Amino acid sequence: MAKRKSGALLTRIVIDRSSRAPLFRQIEDQLRGAILAGSLSGGTRLPASRALSVELGVSRQTVVQVLESLAAEGFLEMRRGSGTFVATTIPQHVPQRVPSTVAPGMPGNAAPRVSLLGSRFGAAEVDFVSRENRLFLPNSPAYDQFPFALWQKYVNRQARQAYRGNMGYGDPAGHAPLRQAIADYLALHRSDACDPDQIVITPGGHAAFMVAALMLTDPGDGLLFEDPGPLIARNLFESLGRKLVHVPIDDEGMDFEATVARGGGERLAFVMPSRQHPLGRTMSLARRLRLLDWANANEAWILEDDYDSEFRYTGRPLPSIRSIDRSGRVIYVGTFSKALFPALRLGYLVLPPALVGMFRNAIALMLRSVPLAAQMALAGFIADGHFASHLRRMRELYAERRQAFLVAAARSGAGLFEVDMPDSGMNVIAWLQEGRNDRDLAQRAVEAGVHAYPLGEYGAQPLPRPGLLLGFTGVAPHQLGPGLEALARVLACTG
Known part of the structure; x- marks a missing residue:
């Protein structure tokens, strides 16, 4: 009478020999999944490695590798002289992982327990739109006219010059040559001189908005916001729990005076004075000065989004509010998404000196640093005059x-x-x-x-x-x- 194989036969394990995943990884993942799903409960004896190799059509060495790996993870117990067993510490009913195709909160699934901030971000309306072949898509640069070959030279240059100092974490405030190049550009082309140490590099403009809102306001604080205004920024501030105070737009830009006269105690004003989005209005000089007076009198802040101000077709680009700020109440945000291309994901803040340390630490704690390679390439591109x-x-x-x-x-x-x-x-x-x-x-x-x-x-x-x-x-x-x-x-x- 033939000797009977002992242990589970594991008929559910299916090997796909056309897959790029190694055989041992396929078997290991499926065996681990069977244990987590409760199909193999604690104490279940597995077939001997030789029997398993025959059953699965793989080498015994592959099976031994799988069993030893799962034993090291704690899923299996290998008992000398007795065989291999599912660990007795595995409960009879292990909570199953939600399939990746089923989103938490869908019908039939309990909503996950998350923070208030998490629930706000989960409920936000975020619509990703591919920028390929989208005729008349707003805010799209002329990709067909971008100097790709020239830009690639700067990307290649920083790769060739890579050394140990450029392969670690960068300065949270940003690559020093890039901050110097931005400061030189602002002084020459925007009539807005600043010290490079006042500049903090961010991964795009919206990251700058987020850090500024977190550093300068608390949940529930009022924030002056242009109406109509940029949808993504509005969703961001609302998701952070800031109370948006919607201010109408007229031919002189944000018409804020009636709103602030009510004394709502707003802590921050988000403005796009050079070219308001979406209406394209420009804030008058008189209104800019009165906004500065309001911020100074109320110890409030102005978050200035200098939205695509470089592209002005009648005369020179208008000066920023920051350039006429004498009290250190303006936080200036610039970005290269429109001037170059959005995938670059580089923006920057120009800060009053008193805020620089705080913002630098915030970048360090939340983001560690902005990727250095892109900063190095952009620094050379600007410094050599190609950006201008x-x-x-x-x-x-x-x-x-x-x-x-x-x-x-x-x-x-x-x-x-x-x-x-x-x-x-x-x-x-x-x-x-x-x-x-x-x-x-x-x-x-x-x-x-x-x-x-x-x-x-x-x-x-x-x-x-x-x-x-x-x-x-x-x-x-x-x-x-x-x-x-x-x-x-x-x-x-x-x-």
């Missing part, structure tokens, strides 16, 4: 595309929309007829190959008129006519 040259070329190019857009829009959009073209920036507003649903029309436009943002999504309060936000800087000349005609067809067919 690129901006000059893009201003000329965008001015041409801006004019071409106006001509094409007048031809295609007559009677369907009115173009509001600000003096600066990368976008235009197509104002629609009263009663039109800009959210619905934006969705229909996307289906037709035109990516427009509905203005209604930017406002906390209903806007007096519907409209669509369209980008023109990333649109090649041959795309303008067909794209605007496609938009016109959408508007005409849904009238």
Whole structure:
């Protein structure tokens, strides 16, 4: 009579020999999963390694490697002279892992226990939009005109110059040559001199907003916010538990005086004075000075987002609020996402001296440091004058595309929309007829190959008129006519 194999036969283990995963890893993961799922309970005896190797069609060495690895993890017990057993410390019913395809909180699953901040971030509306082949997508640079070959030289240079000092953690405040290059650029091109030690590098502009909100306000504090205003920034501040006080926009920018006269005790004002998003308005000098007076009198702060201010088509770029601040109440935020490309993920803060240490420590504790390689490449690109040259070329190019857009829009959009073209920036507003649903029309436009943002999504309060936000800087000349005609067809067919 043949000797009977002892132990579990593990018929559920399936080996995929076409997989790139090693055989021992496939067996190990499935055996561990069977134990965690309760299919193999504590004390269950496994077949001998020879029997298992035959059953699974693998070498005995592979099976021994799996068993020894799981024993080291505590899932198995290897008893000399008796065999291999599922560890007796494994309970009969181990909580199963939620499958990766099932999101916590979906019907049939209990919502996970998280922090208040976690629940706010989980509920935030975050819509990722791929920037590839998106006609009229707002805020898109002219990728087709970016000097990739030149930029690659700087990326390669920093790689060749890599040494031990450049392969560790960087200074939390940022790469010193980059901070110097930014300070030189601001002094020369923005009439805003600062010490390089006042600059802290961040992974993009929104990281700068987050750090500033955390450092300067507490949950529940009031924050002046332009209405309509940037949607992602609004969601960020609300998710952090800040109380947004929505302030209307007029031809002089944020009309804050009636709001602050009520004495709400707001701690921070988030403003985009050079080119407000999405309306494109510019804050007047008189209002900038009064905002500074308010901040100084109330020990409040101004978070200045210098949003794509480099692209001004009538005269020089306007000076920042920080450049006229004499009391150290302005935190200036700059970014290279629009001037170069968003994937670079580099931004910066220019801080009053009293805040530098705090912000530097915050970056160190929350982010440790910003990746050094990109900082090194950008520092050389700016220092050698290529950043300023690129901006000059893009201003000329965008001015041409801006004019071409106006001509094409007048031809295609007559009677369907009115173009509001600000003096600066990368976008235009197509104002629609009263009663039109800009959210619905934006969705229909996307289906037709035109990516427009509905203005209604930017406002906390209903806007007096519907409209669509369209980008023109990333649109090649041959795309303008067909794209605007496609938009016109959408508007005409849904009238």
